[in-house]
Amino acid sequence: MREVAILGVGMTRFGELWDSSFREIGIQAGLSALVDSKLSSQDLNALYLGNMASGTLLEQEHIAPLLMDYAGLAGHHLPAIRIEAGGASGAVALHQGYLAVASGKYDFVVVGGAEKMTDVPDVAANRILGGTADQEWESVFGATLPGLWALMARRHMHDFGTTREQLASVPVQAHEMASKNPNAHYRNKITLEQVLHAGPVAEPLGVFDCAPLSDGAAAVVLGPAERARKFTDIPVRIAASEMATDTLALQHRSSITRLDATVVAAKRAFAHAGKSPKDVQVAEIHDAYSISALLALEDLGFETKGHAGAAFADGTYGIGGRTTVNPSGGLKAQGQPFGAVGVAQVVELVRQLRGLSEARQVAGATLALSHDVGGTGATSVVHLLERMN
């Protein structure tokens, strides 16, 4: 397996992009990543596209050739592959693109993630994303995705003394970070009081504990690391790309306060790269719900089980902390276009490693981690990214 580098990145703004179609945002992200990389379209070998639910959100399947077509590349007749893994679709697409280049089968691939969520009403979108949980044994009994994460939150509070205020500190930091991100869905700052007094969604989680439904797309260009400098001034090496799975339904897990898929993916990733959590200066982690971020910090190995709430509320993971978490604003505030999330996390981290993140730059970052989850944790993906010197 050869080393793989990220040669270019691009993304759209995240939010309610009512004036843009799925195909428009998809090609905007892909072409901006290609332009960023200085790679000629002639040299491209394949597209890997992460997308959760175009079939139900848009009644449009077969979207990978569609985007190739509207990118002006249909005449190249390239392989174009759509990948679905719930909210982790984009991260799994990156894993597949990485494998394709690492194996030597392809030299240059675009990995994209795109989701158009506001072409259906909220009720329909929520039903569709409920399909990332178990329709037959969870959803049919009244379980919603926030409801299932709320079950994890309640048990975490019961077992470890995690408080409502500690949970609320997660979205407060997310909005603070996103206020400096021009691509973010929400750039307004919020207070702890606002989070605590927001309308309930699934107790103990309220409106501000839950990431929004967003439109958006993101893309990266991958190539062999030994040829990277021809296409970019500051290449970023994929030091590890690991994914793991678990039972689809929460009820079948051995623990609901730990995502074993994340634990396993993180262990594999750190072992592969010969690194540990203390080596990571900046991370983009899955914070679809406030509890998701706390579980992630524990399961990735940044905190021992049960301690993430207190650590997060103390500001350990803000700018200037040992590891800065979600400088983009995360899923909560940068936005949550499901299939695009895993790729957008990597776009943010590459810009951080290049030192181009301006107001939200993490000083001197050389090693970054991205973590994305599908459903309630049936899929988890961890990438480690390292600036090449």
Place this chain on the structure above:
Amino acid sequence: MTTVARYWRETPRRYNLGGCRCPTCRTVFFPPRSVCPACVTHRRSFGKMEPFQLSGDGEVFSYSIVHDAAEGFEMQVPYVLALVKTPEGPTLTGQVVDVAPDQIRIGLRVHATFRKLREEGRAGVIHYGYKFAPVSEPLAGTGTAESASPAQAPGERGRVRA
């Protein structure tokens, strides 16, 4: 809208809590599975899992009070969603009914009860299945609020509709 068959085929499980048990390691599963994931020789269990009836007993392992309902549950908000751990082993996801939201707690003893879950509009399939209701615990004679069954003294205000 889905066909009747999709719901009809699950009725033994959703109406009667019919699970299964591995003949080798005796682990119980709900819903039933074709192969035992607990068993080191799991492939040998394929096609040999035995039917096993859950008792319907359980206790609340975790819960949430849902305000933003799943589709078809809008008329029931707020409702209590819970993970219920059964003495036979499996954990089930379902609503807890006949309990005021402020009386739900981790550890609450419940028993499965057959209820209407939701309907797909006026002309669609009506889904039935299990929910859970608190078990009346025998009064210990101490007269503490803890020992009274929530089912016997629910406040009308905020009462969860079944």
